[in-house]
Amino acid sequence: MPQIDSLFVTRLYRAALSEHGAISADELEASCFAIATDDEAGQQWCEGNDFPGYTSYASLTDLPWRFPIFADLVKNLDAHVAAFAEDAQFDLDGRKLKLEDIWINILPEGGIHTSHIHPHSVISGTTYVSMPKGASAIKFEDPRSQMMMAAPVRLKDARQELKTFVYVEPKVGDVLLWESWLRHEVPMNMAEEERVSVSFNYAWG
Numbered sequence: 403m404p405q406i407d408s409l410f411v412t413r414l415y416r417a418a419l420s421e422h423g424a425i426s427a428d429e430l431e432a433s434c435f436a437i438a439t440d441d442e443a444g445q446q447w448c449e450g451n452d453f454p455g456y457t458s459y460a461s462l463t464d465l466p467w468r469f470p471i472f473a474d475l476v477k478n479l480d481a482h483v484a485a486f487a488e489d490a491q492f493d494l495d496g497r498k499l500k501l502e503d504i505w506i507n508i509l510p511e512g513g514i515h516t517s518h519i520h521p522h523s524v525i526s527g528t529t530y531v532s533m534p535k536g537a538s539a540i541k542f543e544d545p546r547s548q549m550m551m552a553a554p555v556r557l558k559d560a561r562q563e564l565k566t567f568v569y570v571e572p573k574v575g576d577v578l579l580w581e582s583w584l585r586h587e588v589p590m591n592m593a594e595e596e597r598v599s600v601s602f603n604y605a606w607g
């Protein structure tokens with residue numbers, strides 16, 4: 403038998419948020435909607451930038467300072483990110499990965515978030531607050547795809563680690579983490595109700 407190894411792997415972390423302390427999903431959802439309703443600057447930014455639904459990204463840079471539930475959430479995420487950094491075997495040289503940004507996304511029916519990466523950070527991720535039936539998965543893309551000039555496509559039932567695109571369907575209360583260079587998108591939300599998530603970036607502090 404030949405030996406075939408996997409090199410240069412891309413890790414994707416998935417866990418229940420509650421593994422590092424309980425956060426009430428209902429309270430988090432209610433807070434996201436309340437903040438969105440009050441955030442007129444954010445609503446205007448979304449309208450002016452043709453952003454589907456709502457994001458607090460451009461308007462509220464201090465969610466954990468303003469809202470205790472976000473402070474609790476960040477404490478919890480810190481532990482998840484530390485666990486992922488350990489698995490990744492990063493040599494952090496005595497420093498920690500620290501929260502850089504955290505923001506709310508409310509994606510209505512028909513809304514999409516096109517393919518992107520998260521510059522200026524090390525680990526990015528999302529926790530899922532409201533995922534109605536039919537809500538979009540998150541789609542990750544092989545970062546080497548631009549190098550595959552003459553390569554055939556993979557079989558439809560190829561092993562997950564060999565696929566060019568991987569769709570993950572998180573549940574409410576899940577947290578996903580990945581390295582910030584990993585390109586991802588949220589395909590069209592086919593659910594009638596809004597898909598609510600909280601995304602964040604961690605940088606090497």
Ligand SMILES: [Fe+2]
Pocket residue numbers: 518519520586601
């Ligand atoms: Fe993203």
